[in-house]
Amino acid sequence: MSKIDEITGLIREMEANTPGIEASAVVSVQGLPIASAMPSEVDESVVAAMTAAILSVGERASQELVRGNLQQITMQGDQGYIIIKGAGISAIITVLAKNDANLGLIFMVLKKISARIGELLSEE
């Protein structure tokens, strides 16, 4: 099984076990898709590009406003959440969730899965 297959398996499993998650993707810090589990109406390349754009502005803001290194961004729209978290040094995981999702649970799951994806991508 390739690393990409393994990562896709991890995010599919996360979606299946975490109520409220609608879509998720792992993208490179350059804004290119690595792996995703998305419904057909969501464009993987748009998610990847938007994720990298937000992270770039967010990292600048976190430094300028003395909040240290950026760990996670949560955006709440009136139709749901976008949650973005670093996964190792070269990748980011993005989750789209429903408005009634349990954020505490999603944050906990993301912490675990982002560490695992970071490890997988840093292995030889």
Place this chain on the structure above:
Amino acid sequence: MSKIDEITGLIREMEANTPGIEASAVVSVQGLPIASAMPSEVDESVVAAMTAAILSVGERASQELVRGNLQQITMQGDQGYIIIKGAGISAIITVLAKNDANLGLIFMVLKKISARIGELLSEE
């Protein structure tokens, strides 16, 4: 008392009554300061510019990723949080909080104060 004095009073009161908040500011959607309660080491104009930059990218992402109109952004750095919320149609409130702040409480307080500031700024 001018509107700006009233808004400054509201955010100072919020800071005094909400543990974990280190600084807060109300800025225009164009990125200019309206009112602030900041420690001297934080530059009000940098906060205003960063807030507008994040909001602009966040609004685009929320639309593109079918999350509807953006309501709030929470960024977590390893040294604390930046929380950004719209206050009416022309202003934004930004809060800098410590890492151990009670986010649930801050979100509740922000909901109330942002509505009040939106009303104040929309009055003749």
